[in-house]
Each structure stands twice: as C-alpha cells, then as structure tokens.
Amino acid sequence: xxxxxxxxxxxxxxxxxxxxxxxxxxxxxxxxxxxxxxxxxxxxxxxxxxxxxxxxxxxxxxxxxxxxxxxxxxxxxxxxxxxxxxxxxxxxxxxxxxxxxxxxxxxxxxxxxxxxxxxxxxxxxxxxxxxxxxxxxxxxxxxxxxxxxxxxxxxxxxxxxxxxxxxxxxxxxx
Numbered sequence: 405x406x407x408x409x410x411x412x413x414x415x416x417x418x419x420x421x422x423x424x425x426x427x428x429x430x431x432x433x434x435x436x437x438x439x440x441x442x443x444x445x446x447x448x449x450x451x452x453x454x455x456x457x458x459x460x461x462x463x464x465x466x467x468x469x470x471x472x473x474x475x476x477x478x479x480x481x482x483x484x485x486x487x488x489x490x491x492x493x494x495x496x497x498x499x500x501x502x503x504x505x506x507x508x509x510x511x512x513x514x515x516x517x518x519x520x521x522x523x524x525x526x527x528x529x530x531x532x533x534x535x536x537x538x539x540x541x542x543x544x545x546x547x548x549x550x551x552x553x554x555x556x557x558x559x560x561x562x563x564x565x566x567x568x569x570x571x572x573x574x575x576x577x578x
Contacts, residue, residue, distance in 0.1 A: 434462055440516070440543070441535040441550055443564045446528065456567035458540075466490070469497065509553070511535070513546040518553045533559055540569035 439456040459473045467490040474481045488497040496507065504523035511518050515538040522531050535550040537543060551561045 435538070436460055437536050437538060438540045438569055439534060439567055440537045441547060441564050441566045443533050443554055443559050443561070445531045445559065446525075455570050457570060511546055511549045513543060513549055515539070516543065516546040516549070518550055520557060531559075533557060542566075 436458040437460075438458055455476075457474050459471055462470045462472075464470055464487070469488045469490075471486045471488065472483060474483050476482075490497055498504070504521065507520045509518050509520075510516075517536045519534040519536060520531070521534065522529070524530065533550070533554050535546060537546060547566075551564065554561050554564065
C-alpha cells in the first residue's frame with residue numbers, strides 16, 4: 405500500500421492544468437519525470453526511498469493522466485499503471501478507492517514541481533512533500549526552492565531524503 409501511495413502522490417501532481425478552470429494553457433507533462441527529493445511528517449522507511457525510478461506520464465483526453473512506473477518487488481521489476489482523474493478543483497487529481505489529495509506548485513526553477521501530498525497509509529494520515537523534475541540530475545537551485553517550501557509548510561528540512569536515480573527497470577515513454 406505504501407508503494408501505491410508513493411506512486412499516486414508522485415504522479416498526481418505532475419498534471420495538466422484545466423484551461424477552463426484556471427485560464428492557463430495545458431502544460432505538456434508527457435514523458436519521464438524523476439523524484440528529486442522528499443520529506444514526510446511520518447517515519448517512512450529509508451529503504452523505500454533509497455532508489456527512485458522514472459515515471460512516464462501521458463495526458464489523456466479530458467485531462468486525466470495515465471502514469472506508468474516500475475517498482476522492484478522481491479527483486480523483480482513490475483510495471484504499475486494508474487489512471488488519475490482530474491477533479492473540478494485546480495491542481496487536484498484522484499484515483500478511485502484512494503483518499504489522497506495532491507496539491508502542487510510549480511517551482512521557480514523550470515521543469516520542477518513542489519508537491520504537497522496528503523493521504524492515508526494503513527489507517528494513519530500522512531503528509532509528504534516532494535520535488536519532481538524532468539531530468540535525473542541534481543539541481544541545487546530547485547533543491548533550495550524545495551527546502552524553502554518545506555520549511556514554510558512546517559516540515560523539518562533536516563529530514564529531506566534525496567534518492568538515487570536508477571534505470572534498473574526499463575520504462576517505455578512512448
């Protein structure tokens with residue numbers, strides 16, 4: 405369940421704006437995205453966060469998103485696909501059966517987003533903040549922007565985890 409929450413909260417925030425609601429053009433979020441950093445208000449196993457795999461996003465008709473990623477389960481790569489439905493509230497997507505809310509803001513650094521995720525794991529409420537980017541390379545300016553957002557939202561910047569990017573599991577972005 406934790407892996408599913410992590411995936412949902414990662415992909416739900418990398419979404420297209422609804423021009424009819426926000427007045428903005430739809431963002432092109434198709435392609436690979438990478439988890440650059442994260443923190444939580446709960447203890448999350450460091451092992452679950454040591455390695456990050458790319459997430460492939462595809463904007464579907466109507467603004468919903470299809471997200472694909474691979475996860476390692478018992479030493480084997482498994483592909484996960486999830487469709488996230490756009491809600492009427494700008495910046496919010498849902499997945500059927502989950503009570504997760506994901507809010508995002510575009511970082512002041514191009515091609516980066518800061519995500520504020522609220523959900524439930526094993527009956528306990530959890531809040532996470534994440535930094536996502538289009539490339540796997542470290543970006544000090546984006547990380548500094550993320551640290552400022554973390555502090556502003558009451559998280560401890562000392563608990564930020566920076567995962568190692570890996571392509572151990574192949575991911576087709578076509």
